[in-house]
Amino acid sequence: MTLRMNVSFPIIAALTLAGAPQQAPTPPQQAPAAPRPPAATLTRPATPAKPTAADGFIQRWLLLEPIRVPGQLTEAAVRSAVEKDFPVTATPLPKDGDALKVGDNELKWHAVDTTNYNVNLYHFAYALNKPTSNVLFWAVTVVNAPREMSGVRLAIGSNAASVWWVNGTEAAALYNDRQTVVDDAVSRRLTLKQGANVIRAAIVNAGGATDFCARFLDTNDQPIKTLTATLEAGR
């Protein structure tokens, strides 16, 4: 599996998560970092699919270890960071443990379930002994719809800026320094296909806490609770 930029798969990921064996990453030519406690709000998926939460939030994601970027959050800076290396709409779905070469760094994808409405990226990166400031996170999930749903909206919140795609089409974006607010950016009305729908997100953080949340709203702006999240299409 090869991506446009310097990408190579697969490499088995080692994710420090609650409920998972703890293996701290070992940067080359550096002393091993001290082990850190697992991310308190993230666990490794233990089921094939995860229904959305009672309030509709998507709780299963593949997260890429953070990419260092300039900590600028203007629209131009975020777009530059997001578009620099990553042809989002063209890449195949990664899998848990896949590795991705970004510049000189090899970054891994980690499958996570969040126990909260949001996905705490600070917990994620800190537990892996990765940077949490001036970074770009990629997140991917597959939302499975029991039937075609038209007129729905992707509703997201993020700390800080973020750009979102649904089935390869950009659906929402937030810029500038901000905290995660439920239903902050809401997409235009769109259609979820019956079956698998791929959701991708890029979250850029300048400093401090970083997280995101996402759910779909129905035609009455109510959370859709009948979706499930998997990490690959066809599950």
Next chain:
Amino acid sequence: MRRLLLFAGAAACVIAVPLVALGALDGQPGIHDPSTVNVENGKYYVYGTGGGIPILMSDDGWTWRRAGSVMQAVPGGKAGPDVVARGGNGTLAPDVMKVGDRYFMYYAAPGTQPKAAVGLLIGKTLDPDSPDYKWEDAGPVVWSDGVEDSNAIDPGVFRDPANGSLWLTYGSYFGYIRLVELNPKTGKRLYPDRKPVNIAINSEASIMIFHEGWYYLLVTHGSCCAGANSSYQIRTGRAKKVSGPFLDNMGVDMLQGGGKLFLGSGDRYVGPGHFGLLDLGDGVQKFSCHYEADLDRGGISVLDIRPLLWRDGWPVAGENVRAGTYEIESARTGTALELAVQGMPVGGPRGRGGRGGGPPAPGAPPPPPPAPIPAQEASQVSTTWPSGAGAARLAPYMLQAQQKWAIAPAADAGGYPGSPFFRITIAGTERALAATPDGELTVVPAFSGRPEQLWRIDQLADGTYRVMPKAVPNAKEPLALSAVGSSTPTLEKFNPDSDRQRWNLRMP
């Protein structure tokens, strides 16, 4: 006494008014003692004092025109003989309500006041062009004999939503404002042998409305019919029963002269009177009244329609939107509508030196006070904005140019009850807020006057505003500006129970 003065010149009370761009309605709104506004098949009708009961009508509630008189459609062309016998030949201050499939028009027929009667006309339609248009005399309903403490003029009809019963209030200064129950089938008194109930004094133009378990009696105090020397003012009290007692905000009974001020003179208008409720549904309420003197129209008496607000259980007179520059803030999220461009801090990027710095060095003179930072104008920052259509979004208000909207009446674009349609543009630019065919928002480079760029702005009961495009291409129903997310506006069906479609208009 005031009516005696008015009656002498009643035939001249409806006055042709030249077209004006703004003010208390457009077109020919000249009228005195207007009835409640009635709506039939999208057209608006108001009736007033004068020979034959003059008619004002409007296609949109904003631009009004004279449309003849009611008595032209009454067999004989005047009040019925029984009405004239109980009162006189005058025709004053009507009120109209649709009950079932018929309209009941109550009108005052005074003789030498306080001898007067309230007559009833019954018709199937308000539309003078309808083949069914006709008013039939149904005789007198109530009257005063000229001796008793009553002057049976100024009828106000009220349908009790609690039980469907129908009521009439009437009276003017000579004694009491009185209440009788009506028979919804005939429009006449349900219990003609019962003594009318006195509910207020020292007032006229009474009418009742109901709101959240309370009956509100609205009356007009002061003197009328003297142009800008009229002290007319609308006052109110409320009761838990339709028959009172109606107490004002200080507990004073309206039978003892109480009455909380609802609307007095203001702006360019002197002497408001003759309240009428116009309930447009979805929680949007307006009221009609006349001003004794519109100073922008030479001091004549004119109709107006304004928002009806409620605060702490009392009706409050709202104001129609005025042209100006506004922040448009979502009541749901507190974020402000803006053109989606990268904002520039007011005054340009600065460090933290603006916090005041530390104390001056010992012996050094204090530094001069920081210079004020001027307001940000679009011309200062718009060079980086996209030249084509842009997105609209919501963001924390930071006094930036892309967040300030100029709201101005759109010329020759019609309107809605009380207001013209507005254009909404980024202040200092021609960039106009517009609806898209898929029910979203955009900001187009220039205002063209198309329906999707015209906006209706209704003030709601809590003082916030509903903002609706005149039309949305392809939409099957009216849509309103809605904060679907903290940063995302859209257009959706108005839900009166939600803050999503409520907006604050703040002067920057």
